[in-house]
Amino acid sequence: GNSVTQMEGPVTLSEEAFLTINCTYTATGYPSLFWYVQYPGEGLQLLLKATKADDKGSNKGFEATYRKETTSFHLEKGSVQVSDSAVYFCALKGYGNKLVFGAGTILRVKS
Amino acid sequence: EAGVAQSPRYKIIEKRQSVAFWCNPISGHATLYWYQQILGQGPKLLIQFQNNGVVDDSQLPKDRFSAERLKGVDSTLKIQPAKLEDSAVYLCASSPVRTSGRGRNEQFFGPGTRLTVL
Numbered sequence: 682g683n684s685v686t687q688m689e690g691p692v693t694l695s696e697e698a699f700l701t702i703n704c705t706y707t708a709t710g711y712p713s714l715f716w717y718v719q720y721p722g723e724g725l726q727l728l729l730k731a732t733k734a735d736d737k738g739s740n741k742g743f744e745a746t747y748r749k750e751t752t753s754f755h756l757e758k759g760s761v762q763v764s765d766s767a768v769y770f771c772a773l774k775g776y777g778n779k780l781v782f783g784a785g786t787i788l789r790v791k792s
Numbered sequence: 793e794a795g796v797a798q799s800p801r802y803k804i805i806e807k808r809q810s811v812a813f814w815c816n817p818i819s820g821h822a823t824l825y826w827y828q829q830i831l832g833q834g835p836k837l838l839i840q841f842q843n844n845g846v847v848d849d850s851q852l853p854k855d856r857f858s859a860e861r862l863k864g865v866d867s868t869l870k871i872q873p874a875k876l877e878d879s880a881v882y883l884c885a886s887s888p889v890r891t892s893g894r895g896r897n898e899q900f901f902g903p904g905t906r907l908t909v910l
Contacts, residue, residue: 782834
């Protein structure tokens with residue numbers, strides 16, 4: 682079945698550092714890929730998405746590229762802020778609009 | 793546009809008690825989802841409705857969990873009786889279109905209900 686594996690956290694960075702959170706997937710067919718963010722006390726919010734190979738999703742300075750050859754969708758940001766502290770979930774969606782999530786990665790940014 | 797509403801936000805019960813959660817999706821959204829998010833894990837789909845019909849309940853523990861979506865709008869998720877391992881955040885989400893085909897449409901999530909079973 683479909684599955685998502687993302688790097689374990691927590692990831693602790695200083696403000697303005699470069700961020701990478703790794704995500705790889707296993708899926709049949711051609712899934713859509715997503716990054717969701719969950720801020721403390723809030724629900725999941727869609728951060729960015731990509732629907733086909735080589736697409737790049739981007740939002741709020743974050744970006745991720747759909748790499749079919751390596752089955753990866755790594756999240757990157759050039760300069761993190763304290764306000765980026767949250768839990769980040771990689772997810773895929775195949776047939777039937779069913780989302781499958783990774784375990785989540787906690788990001789802590791220190792000033 | 794109002795988002796997905798859920799209540800209560802927090803619930804503490806003892807094992808073997810019953811509990812119910814309520815979800816009001818975004819107006820006009822045909823598809824509604826209930827997810828269970830155990831601490832340290834990603835959300836896991838419990839049940840998916842298309843209007844008031846069940847599309848997928850393969851991961852719903854049917855001996856204790858039930859859900860309904862009357863009139864294709866609001867939904868309730870019930871646990872009876874609760875076990876310690878049911879402690880989790882229960883997320884409701886909705887999306888605007890049918891589930892046939894690849895279904896690339898976005899799911900919008902509510903704030904969740906945090907359940908603690910003692």
